Amino acid sequence: MEELLGSYIIFLILLFIETKGIPPITLAIIILNMFIFLAPEFNAGEVCLSVNTTFYACEWQRLLLAPLHHIDVDHLGFNMASLVWKGSKLERRVGSARFMFSILIFGLLTGVAYLSIKAALACLLTDRFNMDCAVGFSGILFALKVINNGHSTDGNIPGPFLIKRRDACWTELILIHMLSPRSSFVGHLAGILIGLAYVKGPLKMMINWFTGKEYGNVRFAECYHRSRSAGLDVHPERECRPASPPRYRRQRRRC
Template structure:
């Protein structure tokens, strides 16, 4: 597998223009770092695509496990990079503000590794079930598997509503499955198993034990990293240092209402999101304009929410 000719790198130019249109200061830090890393490695790849793509043959049989780290952050060409990173810009901005930067970074790293592992398991299983060794040589590269996992998270936190897939309205909760099929038929060169692995990792987090396992690991390692200070990871809110732990109730995951209110000021998740959106608008010095900070792909529900916030601010 060789990197396709980049020509004028139109996809990279479009991606950079989109980043500057949103505003670097309006992109949360982990999302921005992920974009920067992928762009840098596209311009200065650590290895060729042939040496970084992920396959059962190269990883399992040849023992080249570093491909689990290399594959998600290398892309075939500038358009591959553009579509993946434009999607990351949108999904990352939403999820990082909701989950907090520390937890979101933890999610990105975990999802990147697990998506690769699950991809290998799926390809190996398919090769055995169909008695077709060629499946073990299928080589995948790119960030799209992780993006499918993030899409499952986004749909989990924002249920309801419809999205358009190839012009057909699809309930939000089924959108990732519809897109999986649509992309496979419209773009045969994409990795169906890689995308499916991403969806399954997302479901493991939202419906399975993955979130609990990550919380347990975060609690163990945060205690080791910050002796004497109780650091907490909150996978559904903000992250930071905990200074208001009630006596007799130590621990990194205190979910009592009093502790929660200390960090949310008693606001519901919806109110927290609206406050964050309002703060983002004010940071841009344009709180009363009709141009939202992430407006290039806002859903209709979010546009209505922003309009309500702007009317509220004007009174």
């Protein structure tokens, strides 16, 4: 079964490379997740994220290791197929360096949000929530979905129901939990909250401070491709440079 899944994911990757290409960081994350899943020495039960194992036992390395592990073949295949689309789309928009830093921050903050929600539920309801353990890349994928929808123009998703793109993450959160009750509802919710913190909160400013302005060279690239497609022999820097205000010569008045 693992070999079939590996062949299936490789087929998806090669198909995407043939059509559009996968950016390097997205491809590296996919290969890393597949390697960890197929390696016999890695056990998801030893790195899963829970309040007892992470907070009380002070095993903070689980915040980094839990997103890279998956329970079964279907779990890995669904997440990696989703990463091919969502990760490639965002990495092309913001650049590989910023995308790699963002994935690291999203993974850490999604884990912290997951632990915070579970701890709050344990205090309000029952201590069972402290023992719930979760692994997988799903939380980060939900954060990427919120960010991609935030960058896209507002509209409706095609289908029998009128669902706006900005609200698609909430609909997907409910549908996935209904179709797969074993999935981590709190983990997916944590990813949505981190994505909203980037789109509408201070997280975007923090990442901008570390990596620079978000669209630093996008305008240059857009103008370059526009000039190439139009067949114009114009330097892209000159075409993108805003026009300077006209200078008027001072006219002498005749007496």
